[in-house]
Amino acid sequence: MKTEQAVNQDFVKGDGTVHRPHVSDARLVEEVRGGDRDAFRDLVLRYEKKLYRVIHRFVHNDALAEDLVQETFIRIYENLDQFDVSRRFGPWLFQIGVNLTLDYLRKKKRRGTTSLFSEISSEKSLDPGAEDPREKQDVNEEVRRVLQEIPEKYRAVLVLRDLEHFTSAEVAAIMKRKEATIRWRLAEARNRFKELWTERVKEANESPVEKDGE
Amino acid sequence: MSCHCAKNRNRLALLVDRDSVEKLPEDIRRILANCPTCREHYELLCAAMNSLHQSGEAARLEKSLWPQLAHRLPEPRVQGLRYHEWKQKFVPLFSVTTACLALLIVFVGNRPTQNENRVYQTAINRNTSYSPLQYPTSFNVQDTSSRVPYSIQPYTEPFTQGDYPSVKSDFPDALESQLRELLRQQKFRQGIE
Numbered sequence: 001m002k003t004e005q006a007v008n009q010d011f012v013k014g015d016g017t018v019h020r021p022h023v024s025d026a027r028l029v030e031e032v033r034g035g036d037r038d039a040f041r042d043l044v045l046r047y048e049k050k051l052y053r054v055i056h057r058f059v060h061n062d063a064l065a066e067d068l069v070q071e072t073f074i075r076i077y078e079n080l081d082q083f084d085v086s087r088r089f090g091p092w093l094f095q096i097g098v099n100l101t102l103d104y105l106r107k108k109k110r111r112g113t114t115s116l117f118s119e120i121s122s123e124k125s126l127d128p129g130a131e132d133p134r135e136k137q138d139v140n141e142e143v144r145r146v147l148q149e150i151p152e153k154y155r156a157v158l159v160l161r162d163l164e165h166f167t168s169a170e171v172a173a174i175m176k177r178k179e180a181t182i183r184w185r186l187a188e189a190r191n192r193f194k195e196l197w198t199e200r201v202k203e204a205n206e207s208p209v210e211k212d213g214e
Numbered sequence: 215m216s217c218h219c220a221k222n223r224n225r226l227a228l229l230v231d232r233d234s235v236e237k238l239p240e241d242i243r244r245i246l247a248n249c250p251t252c253r254e255h256y257e258l259l260c261a262a263m264n265s266l267h268q269s270g271e272a273a274r275l276e277k278s279l280w281p282q283l284a285h286r287l288p289e290p291r292v293q294g295l296r297y298h299e300w301k302q303k304f305v306p307l308f309s310v311t312t313a314c315l316a317l318l319i320v321f322v323g324n325r326p327t328q329n330e331n332r333v334y335q336t337a338i339n340r341n342t343s344y345s346p347l348q349y350p351t352s353f354n355v356q357d358t359s360s361r362v363p364y365s366i367q368p369y370t371e372p373f374t375q376g377d378y379p380s381v382k383s384d385f386p387d388a389l390e391s392q393l394r395e396l397l398r399q400q401k402f403r404q405g406i407e
Contacts, residue, residue: 037287041280049275056273065273070283077287143269162231162266187227190259194227197262 021046025089032080044073047090050164051097057159058101060144068104072097091173098160098174102152146196154189161186219251226252230259 020028020042031039048069055072056065075096083092147155160171161182168186172179222245229238238246246253 037284040287041284044280044283045278048279052275052279053272062273066275066279069275070279070286073279073283074286074288139265140269140271143266158266162263163269163272183228184224187224190227190230190263191223193266194255194259194262197265198258 026085029080029083029085029089032077040077043076043089047093048073051093054094054160054164055097055101057163058098058105058156068097068101072100075100088173091170094160094166094170095174095176098156102156105152142200143197146193146200149196150189150192154185154192157182157185158189158193162190219249219255222249222252223255226256226259230256230263 023042025043025046028039028043032043051072052065052069055068056062059065059068072093076093079096083089147158150158156175157171160166160174161168166174168179168182171186172182175182177185222242225242229242246256
């Protein structure tokens, strides 16, 4: 039975659904365990945008990211009994989502089907004879290509920490590693990104000279 | 000035998201001021991270995924609910019951009993024989008005009430025989009278 205060804190959204922003994740999880689907809808509405953004950082494909987000929420729903309510729900959700995404990419790579990442990285982006790629593609594309050259364990930390702005502790919870390990990986990932980025910038600066010299 | 550039690389990488050099620790600022290799590394690191942050625009989810997701979700979680309710209600009940039983067993097991004394008293009243180990520490001898304590010596023969106590070990044989004779004569006289 809802208290009057709880009802006042709820508000009805444009599509008629009741949204309860003040109810804690743990409370919603308990309600879902009790068979309340609306509580699960609230959890989905609360986290779907950020989860989609994080997964899209890895797969760079709208439809695929949507599928993976849905798959993540289904797994969450199925395994909600295993969730310890004394812990935070967010890191658990992102842990499942990120692991699912990385597993998907690994399987795809193992099957021999080149992933979106490898397709991009296999392209010769800085062909000396071609024009500077940054004249055609924006910085996002260049950054994405550089990220693909970084090993997965470093890339994941870099994306979560520097692009999605999770704290080191949150990244540690998502990746199921110690915080010290995450900090070390972050430093390594940044250094590797810097090396690759500097190399690309140098190549891009040299290519017009070569072209002029011909 | 010698500089451990390789060691400083990781520290610089972790400090790169500070907004300005002034916010860096003093020792790092000194290193950057004195070591051109570290300074160059730090500047390139800052440039690379700026590019990374500029590319931070991420894809946006236009429509909620809930309508599609709602169709894909399994049936309502009745089993999960039952299990959860069972766990919440019965586990504490079982725990409390077990604890109570354990306490009961401990208290009943350690309660002092008077059984041994009762056995002695009953045995005396019934005029039964004793083994040496059950021999009482004091008892009445002939005169019931006063209790005569005896120190218990190792005793090998069974003892019944009405017999003589352990005078055998306390008196010389001659005295014992005289005493027996006197008692016999006294009984004889009483019998005649």
